[in-house]
Each structure stands twice: as C-alpha cells, then as structure tokens.
C-alpha cells in the first residue's frame with residue numbers, strides 16, 4: 252500500500268480545487284472543522300443580511316403588502332423552480348414547503364390514491380427499509396394505520412431483499428436514496444424500473460442527496476420525491492423541505508391535507524375545496540416566510556458550481572478520509588460502514604467504534620464536529636462547498652490523537668440531540 256497523503260499534499264490539492272472560492276460564501280467559526288453539513292448545513296454569509304431585510308424591511312416596513320410586493324406568496328414555487336435543476340426536475344414541479352415528514356405523508360397518500368383508483372386497487376403494502384430514517388417509517392405506519400382497510404408497512408432488512416419485497420401486493424416502494432446512517436446510495440433508476448415492472452409506484456426521499464449527489468429524477472422515471480433544505484442545501488435550521496410531483500402525475504395528485512394554499516382560488520374564500528392545478532396543490536397552509544427566504548441564500552451558492560464538480564470533490568474528500576482513517580488510525584477498533592464503491596456512496600462516511608458516542612464528544616470538544624447515530628456509529632459529513640482536503644487531514648489527526656491517548660470519557664452523558 253502506498254503511503255497516505257501528507258498534510259502538504261492535501262494543501263496542494265486544495266490549491267487546485269475548483270470549488271475553493273466557495274468557502275468564502277459561508278461563515279464558519281474559527282477553529283472548527285465542520286463535518287456535520289449532512290445534518291445542518293453551515294450558514295451562507297448572505298443569510299444574515301437577507302434575514303435582516305425580510306424582518307426589518309419586508310415585514311417591519313411593508314407589513315402585509317409584502318405577500319404581494321416582496322413575492323412572499325409565490326416563494327414556495329419560485330424556490331422550487333430554482334431547486335429543480337439540482338434534482339433533475341423541471342420548472343413547475345417542485346415546491347419548497349412544510350417538513351420532509353409532512354411532504355412524505357402527502358406523496359405517500361397521493362401514490363396510494365393513484366393505485367386505489369387504478370389497476371393497483373388491490374395493493375395494500377408500502378415497502379421500505381428497516382434501516383430507513385425513522386420518521387419515514389413512522390409516517391408510512393401512521394398513514395397505513397389511519398387508512399385501515401388492510402394497509403400495512405413491510406420492512407426489509409437488506410438492500411438485496413428489496414426487489415423480492417416489491418410484489419403484487421406492493422402499492423408503493425418508499426426509499427431514502429442515501430441512507431442517513433450508512434451513507435449507502437441506492438441505484439435510483441434500477442429500483443424504480445423494477446418497481447414499475449411490478450406495478451408499484453416509487454417515492455424517493457432525497458434528504459441526504461439533494462445538493463450532495465447528482466440527481467436525475469426524470470431520467471430515473473421516479474414518481475414522487477421529497478427532501479430537506481437544511482442539510483446539504485444550507486437553508487438554515489428548520490428550513491422548509493421540498494416535494495417533487497412530476498407533471499405527468501400532477502392532475503391526479505390528491506392528498507388529504509387540503510389546506511387553503513392548495514386551493515385554486517384561496518382568496519375566493521369558497522366554502523369547499525377545489526385544488527389548484529400544478530405543483531401548488533402540494534401546499535397546505537401559510538408558509539414560514541423568514542425561514543423560506545433563507546433557503547434562497549443556500550441555493551444561490553449552487554449557481555456558481557454544478558453537481559458534477561460537487562460530486563467529484565465529495566468523492567475525493569470521502570476517499571481521502573477513509574484512506575487516512577484506515578492508515579493512520581489502524582489498530583483501533585474502527586469499522587467502515589459506508590460503501591467503498593463510488594456509485595453506492597453518498598457524501599458522508601460512517602465508522603463504528605465501541606465507544607463511538609464518547610469519541611465523538613471528544614472530537615467535538617476539540618473542534619471537529621461530526622455526529623453520532625445508534626448503534627456505535629460516528630458520522631462525518633463532507634460538504635464540498637466549504638470543506639477542504641486539509642480539513643480532512645486535520646480532522647483525522649485529531650481523531651488519531653484522541654484514540655491513541657484514549658482521551659474520551661466513556662461515561663459521557665447524552666444530550667437530547669446527538
């Protein structure tokens with residue numbers, strides 16, 4: 252095996268990094284190596300002035316007029332149009348709104364509605380992975396339980412078992428494209444093709460994919476998709492999520508959260524619901540305008556790059572991290588959970604360690620911010636927009652020092668958010 256790169260070699264890679272100027276677009280505290288952009292993206296510098304503008308001028312001075320004059324009312328769709336190219340979606344197909352959990356509920360309900368009113372009427376099963384992010388499973392269980400009439404959720408235990416689980420009873424295959432824990436990336440096109448051949452519809456959760464890996468929802472012929480904007484899209488804490496409904500499904504997109512923002516004429520104040528055309532029917536109620544406005548600051552950064560460049564750097568960073576950890580921390584009980592194959596990897600890397608929580612707390616104490624997920628998993632997110640090769644080298648040096656000196660407290664108390 253060749254020797255792992257030196258810190259100088261990492262600095263040299265940074266000097267030739269086509270994305271290096273983008274780091275200036277973010278405000279990161281001194282002395283912090285931020286490897287948690289997969290959970291909460293860093294703050295775009297522009298977000299502070301934008302928040303000031305929305306709060307002080309648009310709200311403070313222009314008051315209710317801003318629904319029209321500042322474009323507040325159209326923001327979910329306008330931002331959706333700006334996000335669409337990153338997803339392989341088209342204008343008019345994406346809305347930025349609500350939470351990922353809520354959007355998943357709408358997409359699942361719409362998919363089940365399509366099946367129930369078509370040739371799939373007898374299908375009653377939502378298939379997903381046991382290792383999926385829990386809220387996805389909870390929302391599917393909540394919907395299935397509420398629908399009654401025999402609807403249920405089928406959990407599969409491995410990627411290999413998915414094809415067989417999508418059988419003649421399966422109404423919807425609901426998958427998260429990049430697994431939040433392992434970083435495993437599914438083959439979206441192949442699984443969608445398989446599900447369609449079996450008569451099932453597919454809902455993709457792109458929470459750990461949007462802004463992290465190139466996506467082409469149309470090429471994959473996916474049915475519906477949802478995802479977060481506060482992770483790799485850097486929209487800010489609690490920023491609204493997104494939902495994609497391709498044009499071919501829009502006319503029959505029906506879900507039970509029929510709030511007035513999805514009405515054809517909300518200000519006609521009609522006593523009964525009649526859905527608007529297009530992606531607007533995915534909306535429910537009044538949007539969190541301040542938070543929504545900041546999503547645009549995150550999207551602006553992507554105007555100065557493209558997902559191919561982001562992906563190339565992401566793979567370089569995750570490869571470098573794996574190589575450095577496995578060589579410099581050899582001898583410690585670390586096990587790589589993330590696939591080595593590029594096509595199967597997202598933009599974070601997970602290692603297990605028997606004292607994973609304690610080691611992660613020690614890392615955070617020394618300025619290397621990653622996070623911890625049960626069981627025993629230390630998760631490190633790599634955000635090409637603001638993470639450098641030297642950051643990766645320094646993070647591994649600190650990890651090595653903590654492990655070599657056992658400088659972690661195995662009794663570290665758990666915070667509410669890990």
Ligand SMILES: *Cc1c(COP(=O)(O)O)cnc(C)c1O
Nearest residue numbers: 350351352384386427431456458
């Ligand atoms: C982060 C994440 C969510 C978060 O859902 P919210 O409703 O926005 O809190 C959902 N699903 C997956 C797969 C995630 O990674």
